[in-house]
Amino acid sequence: MTKLTRRGFSTVLGGAALAAPGIMRAARADAPMKVGFVYLGPVGDFGWTYQHDVGRKVAQKALGAEIVTSYVENVPEAPECQAVFESLASSGHKLIFGTSFGYMNYMVKVAGAHPDVMFEHCTGYKDAANLATYNIRFYQGRYVQGVIAGKMSKAGLAGYVGSVPVPEVVMGMNAFLLGMQSVNKAAKLKFIMIDSWYDPGKEGDAAKALIDQGCDLITQHTDSPAPLQVAQSRGIKGFGESTDMYSFAPGTELTANVNEWGGYYTQRIKLALAGTWKTTDTWGGFDVGMLKMAPFRNMPPDVAALATQTVADISSGKNKIFTGPLTDQTGKVFLPAGTTMDDGTLSGLQTLVAGIEGQLS
Amino acid sequence: MNLYEITSFVLSIISASTPLLLAASGELVTERSGVLNLGVEGMMLVGAIAGFATAHATGNAYLGVVAAMVAGAVISMIFAVLTLTLLANQIATGLALTIFGHGFAALLGAGYVGISAPTLPKISVPLLSEIPFFGPVLFQQNILIYFSFVVLFGIAWFLRKTHAGLILRAVGDSHDAAHAMGYSVIPIRYAAIAFGGGMAGIAGAYLSLYYSPLWSQDLAAGRGWIALALVVFSAWRPFWLLAGAYLFGGITYLSLYLQGLGVPVPSPLISALPYVGTVVVLVLISRDRRRTRLNQPACLGKSFHAVA
Numbered sequence: 001m002t003k004l005t006r007r008g009f010s011t012v013l014g015g016a017a018l019a020a021p022g023i024m025r026a027a028r029a030d031a032p033m034k035v036g037f038v039y040l041g042p043v044g045d046f047g048w049t050y051q052h053d054v055g056r057k058v059a060q061k062a063l064g065a066e067i068v069t070s071y072v073e074n075v076p077e078a079p080e081c082q083a084v085f086e087s088l089a090s091s092g093h094k095l096i097f098g099t100s101f102g103y104m105n106y107m108v109k110v111a112g113a114h115p116d117v118m119f120e121h122c123t124g125y126k127d128a129a130n131l132a133t134y135n136i137r138f139y140q141g142r143y144v145q146g147v148i149a150g151k152m153s154k155a156g157l158a159g160y161v162g163s164v165p166v167p168e169v170v171m172g173m174n175a176f177l178l179g180m181q182s183v184n185k186a187a188k189l190k191f192i193m194i195d196s197w198y199d200p201g202k203e204g205d206a207a208k209a210l211i212d213q214g215c216d217l218i219t220q221h222t223d224s225p226a227p228l229q230v231a232q233s234r235g236i237k238g239f240g241e242s243t244d245m246y247s248f249a250p251g252t253e254l255t256a257n258v259n260e261w262g263g264y265y266t267q268r269i270k271l272a273l274a275g276t277w278k279t280t281d282t283w284g285g286f287d288v289g290m291l292k293m294a295p296f297r298n299m300p301p302d303v304a305a306l307a308t309q310t311v312a313d314i315s316s317g318k319n320k321i322f323t324g325p326l327t328d329q330t331g332k333v334f335l336p337a338g339t340t341m342d343d344g345t346l347s348g349l350q351t352l353v354a355g356i357e358g359q360l361s
Numbered sequence: 362m363n364l365y366e367i368t369s370f371v372l373s374i375i376s377a378s379t380p381l382l383l384a385a386s387g388e389l390v391t392e393r394s395g396v397l398n399l400g401v402e403g404m405m406l407v408g409a410i411a412g413f414a415t416a417h418a419t420g421n422a423y424l425g426v427v428a429a430m431v432a433g434a435v436i437s438m439i440f441a442v443l444t445l446t447l448l449a450n451q452i453a454t455g456l457a458l459t460i461f462g463h464g465f466a467a468l469l470g471a472g473y474v475g476i477s478a479p480t481l482p483k484i485s486v487p488l489l490s491e492i493p494f495f496g497p498v499l500f501q502q503n504i505l506i507y508f509s510f511v512v513l514f515g516i517a518w519f520l521r522k523t524h525a526g527l528i529l530r531a532v533g534d535s536h537d538a539a540h541a542m543g544y545s546v547i548p549i550r551y552a553a554i555a556f557g558g559g560m561a562g563i564a565g566a567y568l569s570l571y572y573s574p575l576w577s578q579d580l581a582a583g584r585g586w587i588a589l590a591l592v593v594f595s596a597w598r599p600f601w602l603l604a605g606a607y608l609f610g611g612i613t614y615l616s617l618y619l620q621g622l623g624v625p626v627p628s629p630l631i632s633a634l635p636y637v638g639t640v641v642v643l644v645l646i647s648r649d650r651r652r653t654r655l656n657q658p659a660c661l662g663k664s665f666h667a668v669a
Contacts, residue, residue: 200575204573206617247475
């Protein structure tokens with residue numbers, strides 16, 4: 001009762017600015033805090049959304065009775081999603097995570113209308129007092145994959161099954177090839193964009209086309225294990241995406257980027273519970289444990305050791321990946337020697353490094 | 362391109378086209394009986410999970426195909442009861458079936474995410490499968506690829522050459538006349554819907570047991586809708602349907618292949634092509650109104666209520 005009184009007191013005195021943390025504390029005392037998650041795909045995609053849901057469960061387990069988490073899946077990046085955020089915000093959810101880039105403008109609107117609710121947007125770049133952004137430096141893992149690919153590909157030509165040519169995918173392709181070229185200077189990369197993040201049939205077809213054109217190693221920036229299964233049926237090696245896809249292609253998967261959202265979610269929810277949540281822009285990688293590599297399999301021990309060392313170097317900051325000199329496809333140097341690309345430029349990257357075959361359309 | 366590359370190029374097109382052909386063949390028969398079932402995508406998904414779960418449980422992919430066919434047919438009966446017996450609007454009910462099938466398959470499949478099941482093996486004909494190009498293309502495929510051709514030729518023969526096929530077409534073109542002639546419109550349509558459902562189920566099993574052998578919620582990824590577009594594209598004629606399925610499958614694969622060669626093909630455009638193609642064909646065939654009427658089942662989408 002005293003807390004409620006104090007809340008009323010502070011609201012009157014301090015106005016709206018103090019009200020939000022006040023409500024937080026009261027909610028904690030009375031009932032578990034409601035935390036909402038909005039997912040693009042089904043939790044059963046065994047990729048992007050699946051990994052976010054693993055993260056949600058980690059946070060729920062860590063914080064137990066203090067919070068109640070709920071999620072809405074299959075939410076399109078379209079006006080419908082605004083209604084989903086709206087309904088979560090107005091049904092008492094105090095912290096809401098939106099896990100796809102296309103939610104950005106809708107989240108900005110809903111966050112504006114609900115100043116007492118905290119929002120976090122994954123992969124976005126617009127923030128507000130109650131809207132934070134967070135993302136993983138996936139490209140770090142792709143560089144490690146590239147190093148492995150450079151050692152494992154006899155043809156020196158890898159195939160990249162992509163989704164759409166957004167900066168996230170462009171930096172992924174570049175990082176992969178830079179990793180590959182760090183052990184094999186002549187390495188090249190072919191890519192195919194399938195215009196979808198998730199379509200097992202098309203992903204598999206793209207992998208087939210790349211293999212038919214001479215690629216003897218496949219990596220993917222799409223969410224299903226289909227490219228890996230195709231690689232397995234053609235007797236070559238590949239990499240999983242977002243999650244360890246070993247069970248689908250045991251003799252084929254070299255490693256996979258594994259997105260670890262659980263630690264981040266737990267930490268952010270804790271701050272919200274304590275009333276000290278503030279808006280941030282997080283872009284974490286190996287160093288903070290947001291990105292991990294699945295076990296290094298199906299490769300000789302020296303390659304695995306090199307991969308482990310690469311992870312350590314990236315984690316310690318010794319290897320920053322996008323350091324000059326970097327040459328684009330036309331042979332022009334777009335990042336001079338001795339400089340490292342800043343995060344702003346990196347997150348808007350639309351240039352392909354020399355050695356990538358094909359143009360962005 | 363060497364012979365090996367040409368072979369695997371053709372194989373990839375065949376494998377991308379087959380699910381479209383299977384699902385569209387079933388829908389063609391349904392529509393020729395005068396029923397428009399927009400639930401193809403939903404029935405495919407239910408078939409895909411039924412097939413995957415059965416193959417996983419029994420260790421036999423062929424049993425999975427049978428289960429998928431049964432599941433597709435059973436789920437199509439919901440549509441049949443609603444539209445034929447209870448006279449609900451076919452378009453609304455079909456859409457509802459797709460949405461229901463999507464959710465129901467996801468519910469059934471929740472426990473099957475991230476696991477593997479036996480896949481449909483390729484059948485190798487001894488000696489013949491050793492012939493360059495023709496061996497792998499003609500004599501070393503899985504059973505559903507052969508089946509898709511057998512069914513298509515069967516349908517063409519059934520519709521054009523048999524008395525039963527004539528009755529089915531009569532029901533689709535004028536249910537009142539067929540009824541007056543003494544034919545049972547409703548039971549015939551039930552059968553046509555069940556056939557369409559069974560074929561959609563088999564197309565689903567093709568996806569989950571061969572094409573991308575896994576279960577996930579959005580496995581069909583719009584192929585049911587492309588199959589529906591194909592039926593219109595073909596102007597309800599089986600051999601045009603075959604050509605259309607291979608054209609759509611071929612275009613999709615070719616666009617991916619060209620990108621790999623470095624030709625800048627905008628992939629959203631390719632995703633839209635089947636639908637653009639259908640619209641273009643619709644415009645072309647409707648330039649001649651008489652021909653359109655000749656092809657489209659006149660009672661397509663209309664409910665039948667026997668008066669007296």
